[in-house]
Amino acid sequence: MKNKYTPAYGMGLLLLLLLFFTGKAWSQHEYTIKGSVTDTTGLSIPGVYVQRLGTSTGTTTNFEGTYRLQVSPTDSLSFTYLGFKRQVIAVNNQTQLNIQLSPSEEALEEVVINAGYYTTTERERTGNIAKITAKELELQPVVSPLQALQGRMAGVEVSLGSDLPGSAPTIRIRGQNSLRAEGNYPLYIIDGMPFNSTPLETNSTLGFTGIDPLSTLNLANIESIEVLKDADATAIYGSRGANGVILITTKKGTPGETTVQARMSTGFSEVPNRIELLHTDEYLKVRRRAFENDGIVPNENNAYDLLVWDQNRETDWQEEFFGGQAEFTQANISIAGGSPTTRYRMNGSYLKQGSVYPGGANYHKATGSAQLNHKSKDDKFSLDMALTYGVDRNNTVGIGSLIPQIYSLAPNAPNIFNEDGSLHWEEWSEVGKENPFQGYLNTSEVKTQNMVANLKLSYRLFEGLKFSTNFGYTNLNSNELTKRPKESFNPEYGEFIDHESAHLQGQRSSWIIEPQLSYQKNIGKLGIKALAGTTLQEQLNRQTGVTGTGYATRSMIGNLAAATSLSRGVSQETTYRYMAFFGRLGMDWDKKYYLNLTGRRDGSSRFGPQQRFANFGAIGAAWIFTKEAWMDNQLSWLSFGKLRGSYGSTGNDQIGDYGYLDTYEATQGPGGLSPSRLANPGYSWEVNKKLEAAIQLGFLKDRFHLNVSYYQNRSSNQLVGYSLPSITGFTSVQANLPAIVENRGWELETHAKIINSDHWNWQSSLNFTLPKNELVSYANLEQSSYVNTYRVGEPLNIVLLYQYEGINPETGYYQIADINDDGRLDYEDRVVTKDRNNQYYGGWQNTLQYKNFNLQFLFQFAKKEGEFALFDAGRVGAQRQEDYLGLEGNGFQEISTQLDAIRGYSNVIQTTLPYTDASYIRLKTLSLSYTLPAKPLRKVGVNNCKVFVHGQNLFTLSQYRGMDPEMALGQGTAFGALRTFTTGIEINF
Structure with a gap:
């Protein structure tokens, strides 16, 4: 039989194959397609990424919104741009393809949420994660990103430390879990790197809350902030997630031509409120009335304000000391671009903010950052690198800590300063008084340098399985110099006072390595996503303080070589x-x-060898019931419905290092040591068990969303100082007590697309939180050091007060109940508790857009109680206008100089009488911007230009009669929310 595989047969087969492949190649020849991309108003969109599906080939539209790309007739092209819906169009032999993109309505599937070690979507999340984006952050004239969160998230409370830039805000995610203030800080993650945000210690007027290390971040460089709240979201962070987790993600580059964005704004801040104080004639009338009531003849010793000081002088002390305007300037520039495989972004910024106080206090900040993102053409290898660096300098003066004293100054009091700016002492000394602002000439300069670096390498081993490693490093250095010249104090004591300086240096550095394996696979209808990894972290903290005295001149203060005495x-x-x-x-x-x-x-390492390890975990589940077959066409108005819930535990190790060991300190004599702390290697982690149930609903094709959540968190095994009998030689020892703190409450979030047309767009969001904090149990509270601080069954943030019983009919003075009839008032008589927490709080945010105009505003609100501002009724030297108008009684004691009247006043301010409603609604932010028409700008090389005006804390609606209802404690004289106006311009080219 003849072999069928003859050379002739083989040649014929080769020709057939050649014809087939050349025919196929001919039918698949590539050519150039071109086109333009516009929005629904007809404006060109530069920077749109155009990709051949199934390949890594793509391009971006240029400044005119046009593109050119090599394609084949059977290709499909994807058009994507942030803020617009993605479109996929078949080429189908076309040579010209013009596309119009529609604004994205942020469908649930499209809203990507950073959950820390992984990402999810709003539709698929099983945990409670709140998110705000750059458009809500970047225009706010604030120093710390935490300040920008106020009023924007359910379950997240942010309280300002003070009005001074750089002071640390206080943030609570679903309430206070730990009895210790230092045990309530959330975990911060910046681009995957844990960041120690514990406020830095300071000797300056920022000392009330400390210095905020997050101040060195640039808000304009932040892409999003996510807050993880429930067990499902936080348990993967274990011991670090007990108080919630805050994820800060910085902006990255986009593929395409290099673009430059510059933004500059300027404005000023001012104190938005004043307390109505007495004028000189009114004040003098009140003073004379007190002497008349007592039947006492005024003399130069007891009535120097009536007989010695000028009766016609009048000074508005509020205007004198915080009536100035704090200038604000900020500049920001970024450069971004890249290819489909490599993207980059660089950013730099500068911020300067003045002070409302006299004396030249100011704050300066400069930041820089770099982002590099690269992936191989086969998408197997990727590299993500982020580096941020910030420096700031905060100059403060002594007035910040002295402000409450101005409310006790008589309007006809002598001048505080001489004409040359030095403190005035003569008229004060003549009547045996100290200048109330001694210490004002003290100054502090705090310099901070902060670096956060992160590198993530990942490689896809095979389909669905990826190995990655995260490397991170942070380094923060702070240097503070506080100068206390002797001219700041009474010269009569000159021989006992000397020039002094206080130096404080701190360093925090840490590194982290986190190798991880992730796996993703779909098997029919089953989807699997798995993750496993390990964390290795080390953190170093150093702090050194030195005080120098004996400087020869004021100019030498701070030069330790010129000090005659040093003390560590x-x-x-x-x-x-x-x-x-x-x-x-x-x-x-x-x-x-x-x-x-x-x-x-x-x-x-903060626990003893036998207690160092602990296990934490959580389970979260969700059911999208609107996907059930029985829901089809049942409720046409219900477009989305999901039930979700979670339960789990997280831990807390926020205590000092080495606390489980004995410590010793040197004795006065040579070579001696004495014990300073008692060891307890047995204490271990605080545990926070979290429960949540929630429902998410979408109505009318998802134009309206409603999320309702109920949560219950119980923190136990509390780490506190356990009281010891004095015979032990120690007052307390660190230990775990079976005290349980519970936070429970309801959170409501709504989002509505009220208008969504070609020219008009209106979106509105509301968040509302109804919290409850309670000390459920505390074994032997009566024998602990917290007996005068807490009560079982009450919130942690309470104040214990006396019981007020009205005006004593015999004396005419305030009367306080002596509960145990022992003839004196002490903590055993404080039987009334006052809750200082918000009863509820929230925010209402709106964005309105008409063509090129954009308006955004946010109202922040809270229901709470606070103390009267300067509750002076019945006090000698009353200052409030309302006290002058209420001289004839109205439920208050008469003005008197008698000791019983003074004692009555000092006691009554520790009852419920001074408390009042401090609820408020505040216009927190208001921004109006206009984007200039694009076509004329592109002729001069400008791609986009936007001008804007912004207002912060514009007005507050409240019945509270203090400075700031948000800070309605301490007799209501504190304020933190300055009113700010800024205007600016943003240019892209």
């Missing part, structure tokens, strides 16, 4: 080590049923 203050160095193993298994069935399991085993 705080000096410590601690190392904190942490390691963990963590894992996550996420599953879904038919994109309808979701289950999320997380777990973590943590080890912390």
Whole structure:
């Protein structure tokens, strides 16, 4: 038989194959397609990414919104741009393809949420994660990103530390969990790197809350901030997630031509409110009335304001000391671009803010950042690098800590300063008084340098399995110099006072390594997402303090070589080590049923050898019931419905380092040591068990969203100082007590697309929180050091007060109940508790857009109680206008100089009488911007130009009669929310 594979046959087969492939190649020849991309108003959109689906080939539209790309007739092109809906169009042999993109309505599937070690979407999340984006952050004239969160998230309370820039705000995510103030800080993650945000210690007027290390971040460089709240979201962070987790993600570059964005704004801040104080004639009338009531003849010793000081002088002390305007200037520039495989972004900024106080206090900040994102053409390898660096300088003067004293100054009091700016003493000394602003000439300069670096490498081993490693490093250095010249104090005591300087240096550095394996696979209707990894972290803290005295001249203060005496203050160095193993298994069935399991085993060097490791975990589940077949066409107005819930535990190791060890300090004599702390190697982690149930609904094709959540968090095994009998030689020892703190409440969030047309767009969001904090139990509270601080069954943030019983009919003075009839008033008589927490709080945010105009505003509100501002009724030297108008009684005691009247007043301010409604509604932010027409700008090389005006804390609606209802404590003289106006311009080219 003849072999069928003859050369002739083989040649014929080769020709057939050649004809087939050349025919196919001919039918698939590539050519150039071109076109333009515009929005619904006809304006060109530069920077749109145009990609050939199934390949890594793509391009971006230029400044005119046009593109050119090599394609084949059977290709499909994807058009994507942030803020617009993605479109996919088949080429179908076309050579010209013009596209119009519509604004994105932020469908649930499209809203990507950073959950820390992984990402999810609003539709699929099983945990409670709140998010705000750059458009809500970047225009706010604030120093710290925490300040920008006020009123924008349910369950998140941010309280300002003070009006001074750089002071640390206080943030609570779903309430206070720990009895210790230092045990309530959330975990901060910046681009994957844990960041120690504990306020820095200071000797300056920022000392009330400390210095905020987050101040060195640039708000204009932040892409988003996510806050993780429930167990499902936080348990993967284990011991670090007990008080919630705050994820800060910085902006990245976009593929395409290099673009430059510059933004500059300027404005000023001022104190928005004043307390109505007495004029000189009114004040003198009140003073004379007091002497008449007492039947006492005024003399130069007891009535120097009536007989010695000028009766016609009148000074508005509020205007004198915080009536100035704090100038604000900010400049920001960024450069971004890249290819489909490599993107980059660089950013730099400068901020300067003055002070409302006299004396030249000011704040300066400069920041820089760089982002590099690269992936290989086969999408197997990727590299993400982020580096941020910030420096700031905060100059403060002594007045910040002295402000409450101005409310006790008589309007006809002598001048505080001489014409040359020095403190005036003569008229004060003549009547045996100290100048109330001694210490004003003290100054502090705090310099901070902060670097956060992160590198993430990942490689796809095979389909669905990826290995990645995260490397991070942070380094923060702070240097503070406080100068106390002797001219700041009474010269009569000159021989006992000398020039003095206080130096405080601090360093925080940490590194972290986190190798991880992630796996993703779809098996029919089953979707699986798994993650496993480990964490190794080390943190170093150093702090050194030195005080120098005996400087020859004021100009030498601060030069320690010129001091005649040096004394060492705080000096410590601690190392904190942490390691963990963590894992996550996420599953879904038919994109309808979701289950999320997380777990973590943590080890912390802050506990003794036998207590260092602990296990934490959570389970989260969700059911999208609108995907059920029985829901089809049943409720046409209900477009989305999901039930979700979670339960789990997280831990807390926020205590000092080495606390489980004995410590010793040197004795006065040579070579001696004495014990300073008692060891307890047995204490261990605080544990926070979290429960949540929630429902998410979408109505009318998702034009309206409603989220309702109920949460209950119980923090136990509280780490506190356990009281010891004096015979032990120690007052307390660090220990775990079976005290339980519970936070529970309701959170409501709504989002509505009220108008969504070609020219008009109106979106509105509301968040509302109804919280409740309670000390559920505390064993042997009566024998603890907290007996005069807490009460079982009451919130942690309470004040214990006397019981007020009206005006004594015999004396005419305030009367306080002596509960135990022992003839004196003490803590045993404080039987009334006053809750100082917000009863509810929230915010209402709106964005309105008409063609090129954009208007955004946010109202912040809270229901609470606070103290009267300067409750002076019945006090000698009353200053409030209302006290002058109420001289004839009205439920208050008569003005008197008698000791019983003074004692009555000092006691009554520790009752409920001075408390009043401090609820408020505040226009927190208002921004109006206009984008100039694009076509004329492009002729001069400008791609986009926007001008804007912004207002912060514009007005507050409240019945509260103090300075600021948000800070309605301490007799209501504190204020933190300055009114700010800025205007600026943003240019892209």
